[in-house]
Amino acid sequence: MMVLNMRTGAISPRSILESPYEEENESYRCDKRRVLFESSATIINLRHRLVCGEVVRWLRRRSSPSLSELSIGPVFENSQTLLSAVSALPSSVTHLDLDLRNELHQLPEVMPILCSKTHVRTLSLRFFGDSGAMELANWIHMNPMLERLDLRGNRIGSQGARAIVDALVNCNHGLKYLNLSCNCILDCAMIGKLLIFTELESLDMSFNWIGDEEVSQVAKALERNTSLRELNVFGCQRITSYGLWLLLACIRDYNTSLRELHAPEWNGRASKVKRQINYWLKLNRTGRYLLKEKDGVAPGLWTLALEKAKFQPDSLFHFLRQGGVYGR
Secondary structure (H helix, E strand, C coil): CEEECCCCCCEEECCCCCCCCCCCCHHHHHHHHHHHHHCCCCEEEEECCCECHHHHHHHHHCCCCCCCEEEEECCECCHHHHHHHHHCCCCCCCEEEEECCCCHHHHHHHHHHHHCCCCCCEEEEECCCHHHHHHHHHHHHHCCCCCEEECCCCCCEHHHHHHHHHHHHHCCCCCCEEECCCCECCCCHHHHHHHHHCCCCEEECCCCCCEHHHHHHHHHHHCCCCCCCEEECCCCCECCHHHHHHHHHHHHHCCCCCCEEECCCCCHHHHHHHHHHHHHHHHHHCCHHHHHCCCCCCHHHHHHHHHHHCCCCHHHHHHHHHHCCCCC
């Protein structure tokens, strides 16, 4: 996969691109614009680059299906340039990273245009506060094809998160990945609603303000959830070993679908609980959900199988396969 480096003008394998701030003469800028407009790179990073009318015209002319990922913003020549750039987004772009932090007053106008781009499968948005989240919530139903939504670091509070969750639930959205990390979310009642009424597979709530009480709400929702594969609550400093114990009880007794859990370990007691969680998660990854099958393997063998699985979790997978459950 090729990436256009706007600093050097070179097309190279995908890598972390530097944002150039050094002084440049006019001829150098012209050379780089020429490289941009003539390139066939699949990934183009225009973050912190001035987006002007020339770039908008280039986007409108872009007919090649090669461009799949585009990063743009927050520097736009004017408000109309922002609207034109989003409107001119090529249909080949499936991954969009859009920074709107300098154009917050344009959110009511740009969101409906952005959400109408149903070819976008992965969307990463940068704005500030609940107002941006609520504006997105008003229009997210227009793109039912969206699979991954990244809203990290936007200072979203509980009100904004609740608006996003309500919108996803009300339109029965098929979103698979949601990143709400590094925000200011305190209430997790709406997260429980999200886990119960959607088919989300990955949820990142790391570095928020949630604690044991909020974890209890998440754990109750996980008891009924069968789709979530990964949960991240790392960096939430109000979660103690008691909160981890609630998650352990949920995974041990009810949830057999969760496979990865990232959580804080502040002391030895928390680390001990986390090791027990990891044990049950490993069983989940090796097919523990098949234990719910009533006619798969002779019931008398389960005691022996689970006893061995305490020391060799992978053995459960092989036992179930040999027992005929996988073949049904």
